Amino acid sequence: MKPAIKAYSELQQAYDFFNTTLFNGDLPDMLLTLQRGRNTFGYFAPSRFAGESVLSELAMNPDYFGGRSLADTLSTLCHEMVHVWQHYTPGVKQCRGGYHDRVWGKKMEEVGLMPSNTGMPGGKKTGQQMTHYIIRGGRFQTAVYDLLKNGFSISWYDKWSEGAVIPSKANLDILDDWLKVTDKNDKELISKLTETVSKGKAAIIDGNDDADAGIMIKPPVKGATGRATFCCPECGLKAWAKPSANLMCGDCEVDLIVEGN
Incomplete structure (x- = not known):
């Protein structure tokens, strides 16, 4: 398979999997793209493309693929899919562009992601600038495990971020949960699960240590x-x-x- 086709097929595979497991297959098809938005992990843009038909866009930023854990990257995809759900679901209250309201937040919690403007427990759950963290024992945690167990991976990342350490929104408890249900002889899956939670130990949020451990590294931007x-x-x-x-x-x-x- 040619690299471009493989890279976009991986995004489509993850989108389809989460659509089925977390959204009951209710989300529409759209163009999944790789876009280097400044200081952003991803975005959803409704009705962005025209041609054979009008299509919305869900974009992911490859600048961060190498520095973030795979679980966090996939949680960004799911975060944007909640925006898709709110935009397209009949009867669901719409909110102004870019804002994260209570309707969006409630759905985030339902799929297993906790809204937080800081990315940490205790943060604001609504607002213009909003991120999240993974809920232990939530549906997203289970879905990611099932996806990885079936061999999912992201094959390429921007090489600038190979040594980056970005604080993970998955904690050590989630990794422990995964390892408890994994065959101890499956070394390949255990390795993938460990890297999926964090690229390095310093980036993992441990409830017993300083929750702000790790260094946020942003992609270099020319003329910023x-x-x-x-x-x-x-x-x-x-x-x-x-x-x-x-x-x-x-x-x-x-x-x-x-x-x-």
Whole structure:
């Protein structure tokens, strides 16, 4: 299989698996892409593509694949799939572009991810800038184990991040849970599970140690200005301003969203 086809097939495999196991197969097909959004792990952009039909986009940032654990990378995919669920599910309250409301947060918890603006327990559960952490014993934890047990992997990552250490949102307790149900003779799966929780021991969040252990490393950006990229979810118009700015598209009369949310 050619590298491009294989790389995108892996994303599609994970999307389809989570769609079936966590969303009852309710999410539509869309274009899954690799995009290097600045300081973002991924984003969902509704109705972004036109052609044979109108399709939404779910993008993942390969800049972080090498520095984050596979479990965290897959949790970003699932995070964006919750945005997909909220956008496409009939009767579900919609929220303004880029905002993470209680409807989104409730679904996140249902699939096994806890909303948190800090990525740690105790963080705010709603807001414009929002991340999450993996709930121990939740559905996402079980789904990731089943996916890896069936041989899933991501074959390529941006080589700048090979030595990066980014704090993991999966903790040692989750790894312990996985190892308890794994055949002790299956060394290959045990190795994959360990690397799936963290690229290195320093990046694992251990409940008995400093929860802020690890160093956040961001991809190098040429000509970085500290500005955020805003995009109209309807027509694709882009603008650049400080992340806290409130911008509106004059043609579509909707709020511009910060790419990556």
